[in-house]
Amino acid sequence: MQDVARLAGVSAMTVSRALRSDASISQATRARILEVIERVGYIPDQTANMLASRRSGFVVALIPALNNSNFADTVRGINDSLAGTGLQMILGATDYSPEREEELIATTLRRRPEGIILAGSKHTARARRLLTHAGLPIVQIWDFPDDPLDQVVGFSNADAARAMVHHLADRGFRRIGFVGSSVPSDTRGFERQRGYCEALVERGLGPPRLVNAAKPPGSIEQGGLALGRLLERWPDLDAVFCVSDLAACGAMMECHRRGMVVPRDIAIAGFGDFEISRCTHPRMSTVAVESYEIGALAGRHLVAALEYDGDPATRPVARIRTPFTVIAREST
């Protein structure tokens, strides 16, 4: 910056001003400085900027997994909502582990992010302490906790799962099995399982019939294996609801393999409305959630919190319930 200043015949401070849009500087001086910058290929050092201005321009987003189309859409939503704000995203994958999440919170906090977006509502005690201590705007997404840390954009996974069980019951299915999440700490998966159990009670459909899928990779394959285990224990199942469309897809393939006709012999339902659910044969009934919208809203409300400059005590705190919809297709 000193070099540029010298070449342009101004002080470093003026170069610094030329780089910002709001600063008071004459058109002529700015033009001359920008010309020098372009000519010598100067790239301002944002690290030094961060230190001096005490603004990192970072937002942290922590999601369970990168290779899940639902969360990938959410990340896209966050990314899009940050465009034009000068904010950049630091992305972390927790692998559904609260401990890994805590670790990521601790390390990313060193980057002095301005805000943080977290999937879910289950955090370790230290993670909660770190977050509240840091005093930055938080948005919890993909869940609707009773005791939110700050802002929330999500939905009740239990309610969403309940809705699907009611759909199955409405269509006349009575012996409904459930393929649960392969990851014990997948709280959203667990909530869906809870919703399934509650709905069974509500409709008087007897005790739960459930198994858990095995660990990825191969969520689809694992869904098929899980169906096998379900049928072994409860051969008279007439419907299976899976914690995700991927597992449901595997379950459906297993049906094809066994010569079972969906939904005549057994109905199959998934969760998430992945593109894949429109691509099975028959097409799969599922629960659609607003993956992209969750990210976009979370980003927008985080930015709003960052731009708010009134009394911190009266900062608006969004608690948004995003909708979910049972998509009834031919598989049920």
Next chain:
Amino acid sequence: MQDVARLAGVSAMTVSRALRSDASISQATRARILEVIERVGYIPDQTANMLASRRSGFVVALIPALNNSNFADTVRGINDSLAGTGLQMILGATDYSPEREEELIATTLRRRPEGIILAGSKHTARARRLLTHAGLPIVQIWDFPDDPLDQVVGFSNADAARAMVHHLADRGFRRIGFVGSSVPSDTRGFERQRGYCEALVERGLGPPRLVNAAKPPGSIEQGGLALGRLLERWPDLDAVFCVSDLAACGAMMECHRRGMVVPRDIAIAGFGDFEISRCTHPRMSTVAVESYEIGALAGRHLVAALEYDGDPATRPVARIRTPFTVIAREST
């Protein structure tokens, strides 16, 4: 850090040492300092660290899209390969646009990353200038350019597509259509199309029969529409090769809708070996590429380049060709 130092009865410099593993400091002092740090909840400021130590700990990864399962796997591979190195990833999505890529390069370079991973080999002139000027290790992935900027982990998309056309020809298909990428600047898609055209010549299968899918969202739906347009122009097609599994999946659904039996009436092939390709009915033939491995290798070789401290002129430069495989399933 000053506060911690005062509480521990040492100088700030000693606290700084206690935070690093390699520094020379007595066990007792370090233990005392760490205890204070834990008690007061001190979080070191990595921004200041970056400025003083002149190491950002950042690696930039620029990929075309986040919601593409192939690239998501690559990102996962990069992420995993960075674990334990102290490096963090800044992720950018270029939306298949060289201009957007240039913009991202310019803005992320301000963060003073230590290395950069780029999908593809088509960059604007300014982007190339910025990169070479920055003088950092680069890894180009998902392509195998003739004029690499630095390191490469990828494969020839044209060759991979050629292999699939040869597979179709081997199976006796003669009138092979192609559904190209919806994005004009998708160079990998364009390379696949080139491979298709070359293979037609090699096998004497007449002039290309190709259409392009329309813009996402709805890559699957667009594949179906594209098949419709292909059949309108060339009603006697006996096989269709799609630039991605998503489009192929849509094409297959369109066949179901039209009462065409795959592969008896028409064969369908995709590209990418997405999970979805194992989930169609019949299962889809496709070209498998090592999405995760590409990311993992790119990350590993970037780290190697960063750790290398010999003569810059003799730094090892990896140029890795990752394999691709035609997966023959029932759809062809």
Next chain:
DNA sequence: CTGTTAGCGCCTTCAC
């Protein structure tokens, strides 16, 4: 509209 001064929070370098 432009310049000067004094840091931002940490680490490098050197001294002991």
Next chain:
DNA sequence: GTGAAGGCGCTAACAG
């Protein structure tokens, strides 16, 4: 094994 001085590249705050 520990401390003091100085500076990383930039900007806030003030002065003019």
